[in-house]
Amino acid sequence: NAGVTQTPKFQVLKTGQSMTLQCAQDMNHNSMYWYRQDPGMGLRLIYYSASEGTTDKGEVPNGYNVSRLNKREFSLRLESAAPSQTSVYFCASSESPRGDTHEQYFGPGTRLTVT
Amino acid sequence: LAKTTQPISMDSYEGQEVNITCSHNNIATNDYITWYQQFPSQGPRFIIQGYKTKVTNEVASLFIPADRKSSTLSLPRVSLSDTAVYYCLVRSGGGADGLTFGKGTHLIIQP
Numbered sequence: 001n002a003g004v005t006q007t008p009k010f011q012v013l014k015t016g017q018s019m020t021l022q023c024a025q026d027m028n029h030n031s032m033y034w035y036r037q038d039p040g041m042g043l044r045l046i047y048y049s050a051s052e053g054t055t056d057k058g059e060v061p062n063g064y065n066v067s068r069l070n071k072r073e074f075s076l077r078l079e080s081a082a083p084s085q086t087s088v089y090f091c092a093s094s095e096s097p098r099g100d101t102h103e104q105y106f107g108p109g110t111r112l113t114v115t
Numbered sequence: 116l117a118k119t120t121q122p123i124s125m126d127s128y129e130g131q132e133v134n135i136t137c138s139h140n141n142i143a144t145n146d147y148i149t150w151y152q153q154f155p156s157q158g159p160r161f162i163i164q165g166y167k168t169k170v171t172n173e174v175a176s177l178f179i180p181a182d183r184k185s186s187t188l189s190l191p192r193v194s195l196s197d198t199a200v201y202y203c204l205v206r207s208g209g210g211a212d213g214l215t216f217g218k219g220t221h222l223i224i225q226p
Contacts, residue, residue, distance in 0.1 A: 004158075033214065042202060042216035043159065050209045058211045090158045097209030099147035100166070106158025 001026050004107035006091050012113045013081040021076040021110050023091030031094045032074035033104065034058075034066060036087040043090060049074055050097045081114045088112070118142075118213060119203045124221040133190045135220050137203030140184050145207035148179060148186045151216070153200045159216065162201075163188070190222075198224045 007022045025032065030051045035043040035058075045058030049068040063085060065077045074093075078085060088111050092104040120138040127133045139148070147166050151159035163170055165177040165186070176189040190197055201220045206213030 031209075035216075040218075042218045044216075045211055045214045048211060048214065056211065059215060092158065099145060099149075099205075099207040099213070100164075102147065102149060102206055103161045103164065104151075104159070106160070109156070109158055 003027065004091055004093055004105050006089075006107040006110050008110060009108065010111050012115065013078075014115055015082060017081050018077065018079050019081065020078075021089055021091075021112075022073070023075065023107060024073045025091075025093040025105070026072065027093060027095075027105065028071070029093035029095050029105070030071070031097045032068065033092040033094075034064075034074065034076045035090045035092065036060065036085075037090060037109075038087050046076065046089075048097075078112075081112075083114045086112060086114045118205055118215070119217060121201075121203055121217065121220045123218060124223065126223050126225065127193055128225050129194055130192055133193050133197070133222060133224075135188045135190075135201055135203075135222065136185055137188070138185045139203070139205045142183050142205050143207055146183075146205040146213070147207065148177065148183075149204045149206065150175070150177065150188045151202045151204070153202065153219070159202060193222075193224050195224050195226065198222060 033048040034046040047066040052071045091107040149164040150162045153159040170177045178187045202216045
């Protein structure tokens with residue numbers, strides 16, 4: 001099992017450009033999540049998908065859109081990148097959103113720089 | 116209102132037992148407590164989860180008092196490789212509540 005995979009690993013964008021970050025999991029998990037982590041900070045939730053076909057906003061959704069393409073895949077799109085979106089982006093999945101089964105598995109991250 | 120509070124940093128030495136405490140005064144009846152570990156340039160990794168009393172696995176123990184307003188992650192006989200950031204989360208339902216990792220506790224282990 002590959003677990004949670006993310007592409008690309010690194011990306012440099014110019015202000016105003018768009019891009020999509022891809023995430024896939026092979027653990028048959030129901031829930032998937034996108035986080036961003038800025039230097040010296042904890043992870044902040046951007047969007048999550050409790051189950052296939054549903055998506056909801058997290059703490060910092062502005063400037064992002066998501067698509068839960070199927071049970072395996074959850075993509076994050078930046079429509080018009082801004083320097084404030086320079087960050088490391090982590091995708092995660094869990095079997096269930098419930099607290100008692102909420103062990104999250106994280107991908108390796110995508111380092112995004114917006115100039 | 117922050118759901119959890121942890122020390123920003125801690126230092127210890129190889130071979131020692133390290134205890135990291137997390138405060139969660141507003142924990143709800145259905146909330147579970149989960150701890151994660153993060154190394155530089157990696158995503159967080161699950162360590163342990165519990166609801167009450169004590170939970171132990173191969174890497175750590177989690178102590179939760181009866182009032183559940185705090186919890187303590189215990190790492191036995193730490194090594195240099197335990198230097199990392201440790202996050203405490205509390206969560207029950209399926210919404211976004213309880214999915215903020217905060218700044219965590221930066222644990223530094225010295226020789």
